[in-house]
Amino acid sequence: MGTILIIAAYGVYAAFWIRFFLHALLWWKAVAGPAAIAGSPPLSVKACALSARDVVLFWRLLKVNPALWLGEWVFHASFLIVALRHLRYFFPIVPEWVWWFQTPGLIAGYVLPLSLIYILLVRRFSDQEKYSSPANMTLLAVLLIISSLGLLMATLYRADIVMVKLFIQGILCFSPAAAPDDILFLLHFSLVLVLIPLLPTHILTAPLVMLEAEKRELALPLVMHEK
Amino acid sequence: MKNKRSFTEELSPKQVLEIDACTQCGECLKHCPVQDVTNNPAVSPPEKIRMFREFIRSTDGLKAKLFGGAEADRKRLEDFTKAVYECTTCGACGQNCPVGIFTQRLWPTLRKEMVKRGLGPIGVQANLPKVITNSGNPYDKPAGDRYQPWFPVNVKVAERAGIGYYAGCTGAYEAQPMVRGDVLVLNAIGTPFTMLPPEEEVCCGFPLFITGQHDELEGLVKRLVAGYEARGVKTLVCSCPCCVNIMSRDWPAFYGKELPFTIRHITQFVASAIKEGKLRITKELRETVIYHDPCYLSRGVGVIEEPRDVLGSIPGVKVIEFERHGLNSRCCGSGGAARKVFHDNAIKMGRQTIDEAVKKKADRLILGCPACYAKVNEAMQGHDKQIKITDIMELVSGLLGERT
Numbered sequence A: 001m002g003t004i005l006i007i008a009a010y011g012v013y014a015a016f017w018i019r020f021f022l023h024a025l026l027w028w029k030a031v032a033g034p035a036a037i038a039g040s041p042p043l044s045v046k047a048c049a050l051s052a053r054d055v056v057l058f059w060r061l062l063k064v065n066p067a068l069w070l071g072e073w074v075f076h077a078s079f080l081i082v083a084l085r086h087l088r089y090f091f092p093i094v095p096e097w098v099w100w101f102q103t104p105g106l107i108a109g110y111v112l113p114l115s116l117i118y119i120l121l122v123r124r125f126s127d128q129e130k131y132s133s134p135a136n137m138t139l140l141a142v143l144l145i146i147s148s149l150g151l152l153m154a155t156l157y158r159a160d161i162v163m164v165k166l167f168i169q170g171i172l173c174f175s176p177a178a179a180p181d182d183i184l185f186l187l188h189f190s191l192v193l194v195l196i197p198l199l200p201t202h203i204l205t206a207p208l209v210m211l212e213a214e215k216r217e218l219a220l221p222l223v224m225h226e227k
Numbered sequence B: 001m002k003n004k005r006s007f008t009e010e011l012s013p014k015q016v017l018e019i020d021a022c023t024q025c026g027e028c029l030k031h032c033p034v035q036d037v038t039n040n041p042a043v044s045p046p047e048k049i050r051m052f053r054e055f056i057r058s059t060d061g062l063k064a065k066l067f068g069g070a071e072a073d074r075k076r077l078e079d080f081t082k083a084v085y086e087c088t089t090c091g092a093c094g095q096n097c098p099v100g101i102f103t104q105r106l107w108p109t110l111r112k113e114m115v116k117r118g119l120g121p122i123g124v125q126a127n128l129p130k131v132i133t134n135s136g137n138p139y140d141k142p143a144g145d146r147y148q149p150w151f152p153v154n155v156k157v158a159e160r161a162g163i164g165y166y167a168g169c170t171g172a173y174e175a176q177p178m179v180r181g182d183v184l185v186l187n188a189i190g191t192p193f194t195m196l197p198p199e200e201e202v203c204c205g206f207p208l209f210i211t212g213q214h215d216e217l218e219g220l221v222k223r224l225v226a227g228y229e230a231r232g233v234k235t236l237v238c239s240c241p242c243c244v245n246i247m248s249r250d251w252p253a254f255y256g257k258e259l260p261f262t263i264r265h266i267t268q269f270v271a272s273a274i275k276e277g278k279l280r281i282t283k284e285l286r287e288t289v290i291y292h293d294p295c296y297l298s299r300g301v302g303v304i305e306e307p308r309d310v311l312g313s314i315p316g317v318k319v320i321e322f323e324r325h326g327l328n329s330r331c332c333g334s335g336g337a338a339r340k341v342f343h344d345n346a347i348k349m350g351r352q353t354i355d356e357a358v359k360k361k362a363d364r365l366i367l368g369c370p371a372c373y374a375k376v377n378e379a380m381q382g383h384d385k386q387i388k389i390t391d392i393m394e395l396v397s398g399l400l401g402e403r404t
Helices: A002-032 A045-057 A059-064 A066-089 A102-125 A134-155 A161-172 A183-198 A202-223 B013-021 B027-031 B033-038 B045-060 B062-067 B074-086 B103-116 B123-135 B169-174 B176-189 B206-210 B217-230 B241-249 B251-255 B266-275 B295-301 B305-312 B343-359 B370-380 B392-397
Strands: B163-166 B235-238 B262-265 B288-291 B318-321 B364-367 B388-391
Touching: A002 A161, A002 A183, A002 A202, A002 B013, A045 A059, A045 A202, A059 A066, A059 B027, A066 A102, A066 A134, A066 A161, A102 A134, A134 A183, A202 B013, B013 B045, B013 B103, B027 B045, B033 B343, B045 B062, B045 B074, B045 B103, B074 B103, B103 B206, B103 B295, B123 B206, B163 B176, B163 B217, B169 B176, B169 B370, B176 B266, B176 B370, B176 B388, B176 B392, B206 B217, B206 B241, B217 B251, B235 B241, B235 B266, B241 B251, B241 B262, B241 B295, B262 B266, B266 B305, B266 B392, B288 B305, B305 B318, B305 B392, B343 B364, B343 B370, B364 B370, B364 B392, B370 B388, B388 B392
Parallel strands: B163 B235, B235 B262, B288 B318, B288 B364, B364 B388
Antiparallel strands: none
């Protein structure tokens, strides 16, 4: 089982980076390429600031659906904190700043599955919701299982974190170690390997689209008015 | 083998990025007028993007690059083509997109891709290039009828002037009270204005652009620009939001350089004239009016305040708003060249506009677009709710006093 997971981890890792570089290429082409309309406005500090607000606070979603925004923002924030907490498994010597995220990460570990359940409920029961992408629903379900398993391991059924760290370090250093003999961990880890290829690529491309949108919106009043 | 052509050829790199960036959240559907009347998820923006992603993957994905592209399924391509042409291209989806995808421009580009593949356009839209080449307008009407039925006899048009007026095909042939109103108001302002002769005032190119048929565009644009330039035009005034949109957004690209004149919507020109004291609306109108923002004027080019300024300058008038107005206005159903092909959808959307105006107890529905004017009037025929429908310049021209 451990060997299969290690091989799968390398495969997923390689595929992730190929995907990342293909998207980096897409970014580069988009930045260098022409806009969809003539006379695309130049980059400005204001556009950058507004798009940073869009990316960090999901401002555009807040404007159109505050109920969903609450769940999505809390989910993304708690996911980030939980991911940062997990960095302790990736550094041979854990830097101090990673320790700062241990307690917040544990709290975020409780919030994360709750936020996912909230998102699923908003999507399922809101009268206004007309469209649910099957891919998004699958992703939410996988995330919910992963986060619930993680929470179980952090609270009720503690995993041997020394074994976990040795296993992860073994993968990172190309010196595979035995996988922990813990069914919850094995499931958790396997599902993370399933999750990575399912991660939507908009994580990589949406920020640039948001920047373009801010540039376009700032320029709209100038299209037909004196510059 | 034709279908193995890359699906991204007509898209700008930024549009490829936009297609990738769609989160499939479905927020846009709450604002899609076509969804409102069809309830068909296949025509929804995220579904169209999802399908197009599949097409891109079939020719440009890693697997396709390594092992050769697969031919996209013909039936799926046809379904997609129908969906992308059923859209009114109002852009409300993009306005409410949590990522900010510029859909008002993306859908016409996808249509262009479908045209290049021999799948678009749909129905009568396919005749547009031939009809416009032969008659100069998309309605296949004689040039002699372009001005004659509605042009006021007492209005004088200068041979050369700094101000040019472009009536537009839909106004001239399908919304004549509107263009008549334009000309009467321009005349009342008193600044000389010029027009091209009817056989020279050809289509602005918007119907071709919006249906993805771009081959004839450059010729039309160059012909029109040369005509106005020869008459000394420095400001070209037009009341059709679609014409204004393509003139300001795309004419420079087809012309190959910056235009030798500025483009102004008639409400901008009239609002300025009122402000400068060149035009005074003296007659009182004790009515509550509701103004519908044309999608290509508000979301398209950002003209939102001037129509309200003009209406606000009418003594006695109370202006009220639709729930969705300004940048968030709801399409009346006539956009995107879909009204002639998906007639039932357009009628239903037009009736939604009428219903809301009636519900808000407006005495009059004010429009500022010839396509809206033609379709909403058509939608009211046989409808259980009735309201006076008037174009903004038609209204103003009937309330004018002496020139100051």
